[in-house]
Amino acid sequence: MKDKTAKPNLTMEYEIKDIYKIIDDLIDTSIYQRIFFLGEISGGITSTDFWCIEEDDKISDFVTYEEGNEGTDDKLTADILEMNQFLTQKNMKNFNQIFIEYTFQKEEIVANVALDYFDWPEEGFAMYGVPDYYLSKALGEKYVTNFGMENVEKMTKYAESHEAETAFNYQFKNERKDEYEI
Amino acid sequence: MNMKFRKVPFEERLHEEINDTFRFLNTSLDLSDIGHIFYWGQVYGNSKSVGYWYVDETTKIIVDSVNGVNYILFRRMIAEVSMFKKMFSDNNMKPYIQVLIDFDMTGSQVIANVTFDSYDWRKLDFDLESVWDYYRVETVGSEYLKNGDNLADVNKMQEYAAEHDETLHYQVVVDDFRSN
Numbered sequence: 001m002k003d004k005t006a007k008p009n010l011t012m013e014y015e016i017k018d019i020y021k022i023i024d025d026l027i028d029t030s031i032y033q034r035i036f037f038l039g040e041i042s043g044g045i046t047s048t049d050f051w052c053i054e055e056d057d058k059i060s061d062f063v064t065y066e067e068g069n070e071g072t073d074d075k076l077t078a079d080i081l082e083m084n085q086f087l088t089q090k091n092m093k094n095f096n097q098i099f100i101e102y103t104f105q106k107e108e109i110v111a112n113v114a115l116d117y118f119d120w121p122e123e124g125f126a127m128y129g130v131p132d133y134y135l136s137k138a139l140g141e142k143y144v145t146n147f148g149m150e151n152v153e154k155m156t157k158y159a160e161s162h163e164a165e166t167a168f169n170y171q172f173k174n175e176r177k178d179e180y181e182i
Numbered sequence: 183m184n185m186k187f188r189k190v191p192f193e194e195r196l197h198e199e200i201n202d203t204f205r206f207l208n209t210s211l212d213l214s215d216i217g218h219i220f221y222w223g224q225v226y227g228n229s230k231s232v233g234y235w236y237v238d239e240t241t242k243i244i245v246d247s248v249n250g251v252n253y254i255l256f257r258r259m260i261a262e263v264s265m266f267k268k269m270f271s272d273n274n275m276k277p278y279i280q281v282l283i284d285f286d287m288t289g290s291q292v293i294a295n296v297t298f299d300s301y302d303w304r305k306l307d308f309d310l311e312s313v314w315d316y317y318r319v320e321t322v323g324s325e326y327l328k329n330g331d332n333l334a335d336v337n338k339m340q341e342y343a344a345e346h347d348e349t350l351h352y353q354v355v356v357d358d359f360r361s362n
Binding site: 010027028085 | 185206213254260262
């Protein structure tokens, strides 16, 4: 008989897969080319965000405070906090930002993960401009909307002269849901 | 630019969220010698409350989340009331106010007995402490009542509930877990 209360093995890979699953529970990810997730734990505040890129480079942004989205934000937040908890248990440094790019192959989803250790607010950068930095690194200038490229350039300069990010890839099976009809 | 939000059928989403709820409770708490663990949530507009409790069979005391839980567990518990709220609105159902999940671990499988209700206890002038006690008494009986003063209120609430059925009941079999 299986142990009813057997606990799942929590690892970084489990969380990365879970973050994708949380997003895929909310939106139909099958129409998108790439999905970017940004989790921030800086200045004592946590923040989660994700963007979906369509074939023609159209971008959609997840709005945390919109009706119906709070549960997703709570789940994503719990996951990134748990990742740092896991790193602590392994005597590894906690990240301030985690930036994941999910791309879709036929059978697999590839996650490119970057962890960094920049406490942007602590270093005097506005929280509002943080997503721009990550999006412009991943997609280029045209997606910079908030504080503009000048701020991104300052952040880039800062990043270059400080601790390097940790990057790794993870691949997992594409278990996409079928679209439901209500 | 709008995202393509899914609208998932009620039973499907309920099954997923019940499984998620058990998974995180099981990860955070030692449930190995427990018969039932209860998850409770309440949502009034933007105001959300959550909690859990279970009876320790050896000491016969109730263990609950009243004095606080670790932050990660708290965020996961709070997520569920919002997920359920969305589940109701996606399926054009009248909003619920309270949710109570009884995870029954006494058999070979974990069975979740889920009750959503729309009792507006605030409007009926019952404070949160009495509400908390009402659901506890409903699940584990009045012997575990922390504050005996609330028993009169709890009885009034029970009378009200008996006369007005504002509940929805579901049963979900929780998936077996294995270490991955």
